[in-house]
Amino acid sequence: MHDTRPLLDKIPFPAIRRGKLETLQVNVGYRCNQSCFHCHVNAGPNRIEEMNGDIVDVVLSFLRRRKIATLDITGGAPELNPHFRRLVREARKLGARVMDRCNLTILEQKGQEDLAEFLASERVEVVASMPCYLEDNVERQRGKGVFAGSIRGLKRLNALGYGRDPALPLNLVYNPQGPALPPAQASLEDDYRRVLGEEHGIAFNKLFVLANMPIHRFGSALLSKGEFNDYIELLRDAHLDANLDGVMCRHLLSVDWRGYVYDCDFNQMLGLPMNFGTRARAHLADLLDDVVDGNPIRVSGHCYGCTAGQGSSCGGALHEAAE
Numbered sequence: 001m002h003d004t005r006p007l008l009d010k011i012p013f014p015a016i017r018r019g020k021l022e023t024l025q026v027n028v029g030y031r032c033n034q035s036c037f038h039c040h041v042n043a044g045p046n047r048i049e050e051m052n053g054d055i056v057d058v059v060l061s062f063l064r065r066r067k068i069a070t071l072d073i074t075g076g077a078p079e080l081n082p083h084f085r086r087l088v089r090e091a092r093k094l095g096a097r098v099m100d101r102c103n104l105t106i107l108e109q110k111g112q113e114d115l116a117e118f119l120a121s122e123r124v125e126v127v128a129s130m131p132c133y134l135e136d137n138v139e140r141q142r143g144k145g146v147f148a149g150s151i152r153g154l155k156r157l158n159a160l161g162y163g164r165d166p167a168l169p170l171n172l173v174y175n176p177q178g179p180a181l182p183p184a185q186a187s188l189e190d191d192y193r194r195v196l197g198e199e200h201g202i203a204f205n206k207l208f209v210l211a212n213m214p215i216h217r218f219g220s221a222l223l224s225k226g227e228f229n230d231y232i233e234l235l236r237d238a239h240l241d242a243n244l245d246g247v248m249c250r251h252l253l254s255v256d257w258r259g260y261v262y263d264c265d266f267n268q269m270l271g272l273p274m275n276f277g278t279r280a281r282a283h284l285a286d287l288l289d290d291v292v293d294g295n296p297i298r299v300s301g302h303c304y305g306c307t308a309g310q311g312s313s314c315g316g317a318l319h320e321a322a323e
């Protein structure tokens with residue numbers, strides 16, 4: 001796989017600083033039952049990196065000490081981590097809002113048969129990847145059988161109240177198939193609601209539209225096809241300074257499976273740890289009493305993926321694009 005980081009490092013990006021910390025986004029491991037083409041984590045069934053119980057305890061201590069409002073759990077398929085359910089239960093007991101970035105097909109994996117019920121019982125918000133409402137497009141990006149499995153997963157979540165009961169939000173995530181800016185979020189959400197609703201009887205709350213990051217598998221494919229520079233130019237040309245205030249790194253701290261912290265999940269995947277004071281690489285255990293608000297954010301060329309057009313964050317577009 002080609003590494004895009006040396007190229008991204010040479011691209012200047014405006015300086016930004018952290019705001020008030022609101023969300024701890026924890027990557028509990030890179031193992032996944034899928035191996036999607038666009039995956040910025042390079043996750044798959046053979047990855048062995050996994051957060052252990054001691055680091056889970058540090059995460060819980062941090063949530064408790066710093067009174068963090070939201071725990072956003074990601075992976076890989078985060079549910080495959082053996083400590084996932086304890087982390088969810090304890091975080092909920094602390095009163096945190098908990099989000100699970102779920103790939104939907106995990107709900108049918110051996111050993112996960114009761115996962116949907118568990119998530120509903122703990123009132124976990126589900127953020128589910130669904131890169132298209134058309135079978136061909138989903139399978140090209142995520143693998144054979146993934147569309148049908150995802151539809152079954154959505155139906156199962158709906159049957160438990162997800163997407164219908166206000167206490168059980170179900171949000172979907174779209175990303176483009178190739179090196180293009182995502183379409184306007186509101187109109188695409190309408191299309192999703194119409195097709196998934198009319199053809200499959202599926203209800204959901206919101207569609208989050210994300211741009212593809214020029215890193216890992218997607219970035220490597222861009223380099224192989226000679227499309228890397230054009231994609232970067234596309235993102236840079238569409239950059240809006242107004243999006244700088246809303247980028248997710250301003251209010252989110254990303255934690256890797258070993259407990260090291262980053263300004264966002266993309267920086268984590270690029271191996272760009274958050275610089276803090278004299279530390280070139282900070283660990284969550286070192287930050288239990290430190291305030292990271294105001295700290296400079298480590299930026300590089302990939303950050304244009306967050307500020308192009310309508311903007312892109314873990315909660316979708318930053319504002320509605322002009323038609």
Ligand code: SF4
Pocket residue numbers: 032033034035036038039040041042043044075076077103129
């Ligand atoms: S389901 Fe998500 S984590 Fe797993 S390979 Fe696909 S994009 Fe990566």
Ligand code: SF4
Pocket residue numbers: 247248249250263264265266267297298299300302303304306
């Ligand atoms: S990639 Fe996006 S979220 Fe991450 S540091 Fe850059 S602007 Fe912030």
